Amino acid sequence: MKAPLPKPVLALLLLLASLSFAHDGTLLSVREESEGEEEPGGGDEPPDSIVIAHGICMALAFVILFPLGASWMRFFNFRGLVWFHAGWQLLTYVLVFAGTGTGIYLSVEEGEWDGHPIIGLVVILALAVQALLGLFHHLKFRRTGRPTTLGISHRWWGRIVLVVGAIDGGLGLKLAEEESTAIVVYCVLAGVFFSIWGLSLIVDARREGKKTAVLSGPRASSDNIPLSDRISKESAGRA
Numbered sequence: 001m002k003a004p005l006p007k008p009v010l011a012l013l014l015l016l017a018s019l020s021f022a023h024d025g026t027l028l029s030v031r032e033e034s035e036g037e038e039e040p041g042g043g044d045e046p047p048d049s050i051v052i053a054h055g056i057c058m059a060l061a062f063v064i065l066f067p068l069g070a071s072w073m074r075f076f077n078f079r080g081l082v083w084f085h086a087g088w089q090l091l092t093y094v095l096v097f098a099g100t101g102t103g104i105y106l107s108v109e110e111g112e113w114d115g116h117p118i119i120g121l122v123v124i125l126a127l128a129v130q131a132l133l134g135l136f137h138h139l140k141f142r143r144t145g146r147p148t149t150l151g152i153s154h155r156w157w158g159r160i161v162l163v164v165g166a167i168d169g170g171l172g173l174k175l176a177e178e179e180s181t182a183i184v185v186y187c188v189l190a191g192v193f194f195s196i197w198g199l200s201l202i203v204d205a206r207r208e209g210k211k212t213a214v215l216s217g218p219r220a221s222s223d224n225i226p227l228s229d230r231i232s233k234e235s236a237g238r239a
Contacts, residue, residue: 072084089131
């Protein structure tokens with residue numbers, strides 16, 4: 001029969017065992033706390049640079065560049081204005097596509113498909129329709145020399161898409177929980193450039209109204225002959 005362990009040795013072993021248990025328990029507690037602080041779904045959050053890039057691209061497009069691109073058609077009248085308008089909007093589309101790519105990445109990484117990204121995708125599809133309406137209108141007008149329903153649809157469809165896109169940008173700021181300063185800046189810029197756009201529509205409507213008053217015939221109506229069609233004649237003659 002083996003001799004029992006001396007009491008001092010037994011006490012030392014019990015002390016070491018208790019310290020080891022306490023150490024393991026502390027590590028487990030720390031690990032559980034750190035895991036509890038992680039975002040639902042696990043993984044790291046997307047870099048802030050991607051969020052900022054998405055916001056800048058979309059804000060520039062829908063708050064500044066698209067409204068200005070539409071305003072040029074009403075404020076100015078020079079040869080090649082239609083092509084200037086098309087090129088301006090095309091470059092803005094590039095920004096939109098960049099913003100769309102970063103937006104899809106953010107939604108996939110965060111697993112959030114709420115109102116903002118869904119509305120954003122609908123707006124992108126609507127922009128594609130908008131571009132096709134403008135292209136087909138221009139091609140048909142070059143053949144016939146007459147206004148088209150495609151042209152009217154192009155203008156009104158674009159106005160609706162622009163407003164919805166700007167509103168969706170505000171929803172994006174709310175989703176990102178941005179500071180109030182960023183929201184105020186966004187609203188101020190939207191107010192300024194949308195006011196310029198609205199003023200251009202008023203100026204063009206008054207200009208067309210004066211011409212309608214002195215001209216005769218059914219083709220004198222501003223609703224039937226948009227400014228873009230008149231400029232298209234010059235571009236067509238130049239081509």
